[in-house]
Every structure is written in structure tokens, then in C-alpha cells.
Amino acid sequence: MKRILALLLAVIPCVPARAADGRIPDGPNIRVLIAQGSAGIRLKTSTRVYVLEVRSGKKFLLVENAAYDIKPSPGGISVAGQLLSSPVKLLSPEGGERIRLGGNLYKGDIQVSSPDGRRLDVIEFLPLEDYLCGVLPVEMSPDWPLEALKAQAVASRTYALKFVNQTRDYDVSDGVEMQAYNGAGKANARILEAVNSTRGEVMKYKGKILTAFFHACCGGHTASAKAAWGEDVLKPLYGVPDPFCSGSRHARWELYVPAADLLKYIQSAGSTALKIKSVRVYKKDRSGRAVSIRFTTDRGTKDIPVGELRRALGSYEFRSSFVTRITPVKGGYEFSGRGWGHGVGMCQEGAKAMALKGRPYKKILRFYYPAVSIVDYE
Numbered sequence: 001m002k003r004i005l006a007l008l009l010a011v012i013p014c015v016p017a018r019a020a021d022g023r024i025p026d027g028p029n030i031r032v033l034i035a036q037g038s039a040g041i042r043l044k045t046s047t048r049v050y051v052l053e054v055r056s057g058k059k060f061l062l063v064e065n066a067a068y069d070i071k072p073s074p075g076g077i078s079v080a081g082q083l084l085s086s087p088v089k090l091l092s093p094e095g096g097e098r099i100r101l102g103g104n105l106y107k108g109d110i111q112v113s114s115p116d117g118r119r120l121d122v123i124e125f126l127p128l129e130d131y132l133c134g135v136l137p138v139e140m141s142p143d144w145p146l147e148a149l150k151a152q153a154v155a156s157r158t159y160a161l162k163f164v165n166q167t168r169d170y171d172v173s174d175g176v177e178m179q180a181y182n183g184a185g186k187a188n189a190r191i192l193e194a195v196n197s198t199r200g201e202v203m204k205y206k207g208k209i210l211t212a213f214f215h216a217c218c219g220g221h222t223a224s225a226k227a228a229w230g231e232d233v234l235k236p237l238y239g240v241p242d243p244f245c246s247g248s249r250h251a252r253w254e255l256y257v258p259a260a261d262l263l264k265y266i267q268s269a270g271s272t273a274l275k276i277k278s279v280r281v282y283k284k285d286r287s288g289r290a291v292s293i294r295f296t297t298d299r300g301t302k303d304i305p306v307g308e309l310r311r312a313l314g315s316y317e318f319r320s321s322f323v324t325r326i327t328p329v330k331g332g333y334e335f336s337g338r339g340w341g342h343g344v345g346m347c348q349e350g351a352k353a354m355a356l357k358g359r360p361y362k363k364i365l366r367f368y369y370p371a372v373s374i375v376d377y378e
Helices: 128-139 146-162 189-197 224-231 259-268 306-313 347-358 360-366
Strands: 006-008 031-036 041-044 047-052 058-062 067-073 076-079 082-084 088-091 098-099 104-106 109-113 121-128 202-206 252-258 276-284 290-296 300-305 323-329 332-338 374-378
Touching: 031 128, 067 121, 121 128, 128 146, 128 189, 146 189, 146 202, 146 347, 146 360, 252 259, 259 276, 259 290, 259 300, 259 306, 259 332, 276 323, 290 306, 290 323, 300 306, 323 347, 360 374
Parallel strands: none
Antiparallel strands: 006 058, 031 121, 041 067, 041 098, 047 058, 047 088, 067 076, 076 082, 088 109, 098 104, 109 121, 202 374, 252 332, 276 290, 290 300, 323 332
């Protein structure tokens, strides 16, 4: 059934979104890339939604409880078969359920653009504090201790604020390459309490916002940003011994890799080898993580940065660079290691363990980010 867009002749005032506790939030807004290069999106309405054609200023009303296809089209964007110029914005009225795209609920205003008439880019505009309510339940279980959730709220707020930059089209993406975000649908009372009770708090080092990296489990020692990515060493990201995550199910991992797969990989990386004789950790950083893996072959040696090997074999399976042992087994090699993730900054499993022992969130943060100041972002 074709849905009709009703052109609104009256001027509709813009009403700022309210925070979950009912008041208009303070602080900056953030722009989140929720789709890039998409062939199309489906919008489901449960209340009135307005489509604003940015260039002309015209507004169209979408019917309640309906589904609309939004697709790129030569010359603009097709909304329910009607061609509008790019970009358009999807706006919800105050209160109630807001905008649902692809199964996720979004509280902010949505901008849809088509730079080339073939693909869509989708960006959400919303207050930073509302954004955090969509980050926390994805990055940390809502059932975890409240002090751990508070620590995550401050770390995530700090990390996001570091990337707010009006010279770019968006500030952050919604994937794990930055910090995961699935809209506002999963926030519960504990998530709201963690965000609201730390509202506005960020970490600074020497007066500057810290790039507050975090990860699932460090395996006993957090890594330095320099070892992980070659970044300049800052005291808060230098790495610390961490005994707290030792009881986590993610503290240890093992991975079997067939020798044929490893040979194929090093050949793709430039080796002329026909046979692998041995595999071992060649260099380590101060936290004990592998920096490079050495393959001894029938054509000499080949050193591979461990980060590149993780990406090739899969970072879900090859869970960290904290490789403790590589054992030759029948038909291949077994990699053993500790932790999960890049290892820089706050260890979430360690934060959980500390919170269970009664440690407050600011002490958790200062443990993982030594020498930071926890201040209001204003």
C-alpha cells in the first residue's frame, strides 16, 4: 500500500528533546553515523513523524503506525515514492516513542542524505547524555554493579566528547570501531541512573579531554596506547597491572589455526614460503602483549605484527594480542592467550570485580587512568 506524505502548511515549532528524567538536557549535542552507503532504510512510525526537506524548508507529515521505505534516487531521496531533495530530516514531536529505523529506536532527529543518488548516509543528532543511554547497555551489561556502570558512563562520555568536531559530517559512528550504540531502546532504570548520576563528568589530563579507551578484559595488565597503536604515551594510558579480572571467563582463550591457513596468510603478506617450520612470539611490550609473531619457514623468517594477524584470523576468535603460548599440534598451531580486546584503558571485567568489592566509580577510573582529573565538561 502506498503511503501518502501530507504537506504541512503551518509552521511547526522546533521543540528540544528532553532527557529521560523529563528535563531538557544540558551539554553538547553529538552526531552519530548510524548507516553509511545504505541501499535504503525502512522507517516505522508509531506516532507522528515529520519529514523536513532541508533545502526548501517544506515539512511533510507521515501517517502513524505505518512503514515507509526511504531510498536514494537520482536527484534526491525517495520517501514513500515521493522525490525530495537531499538531505531530509526525520523529526518526532515531543514525548512518547520517537523514530524507529531497522529495528532500533532513536530519540534524536535523523538526517538522511544521498551524496550520489545511489546510497544513503544516515546521521542521528541528539544530546550527548541521551546518546550515552544507548551506549551503556551495549558496551556493558545493565545487570552489572551500578558503580561499574557509572565508570563506564564517564569513560564513554569522555571518549565521545573527544571526537565532537563540527568540521566533519558526523562525530562518531555506531559500531565497535568507536563505541557500540543501538539507539535508545535498551536503556533501563539502572542505565539511566548511571548516566544521570554522573551527568556531565569527564576525564581530563593536563587540562585536555582524554581519549578514554576501554575494552572487555585485559588478562592481567592493561596495554599502553603506544604499544597498541603507536600513539604518544600519556600517563593515564601507559598501562597498569590488573589482578581484578582474573576470575573472568574472558581471562583465558585458546585458538587452533591450521598450518595451511597460516601459510596462505604469510604468502599473502609477501612470503615465498612453501612450509612453516615454527611459529613464536618475537617481540613483546611492557605489559607482556605480543607486538609481532615470527614465522620460521623453508624460505627464512617472516615477522607479522600481531594486530594484522588478529584481523586476518578474526578478532573474535584471536581475542587479544596477549599471546602467552604458541604450541605446534597436529596439522597446525594452538595459540593461547589472556584477555579480550586491545587492552588499552579501562578493563570492563576488572571494573565489574572492583565494583562488586565496593570500590566507587571514581576510584575505579583513577585506577585504570592514573593522574586524570574527573571534572564537569563545562
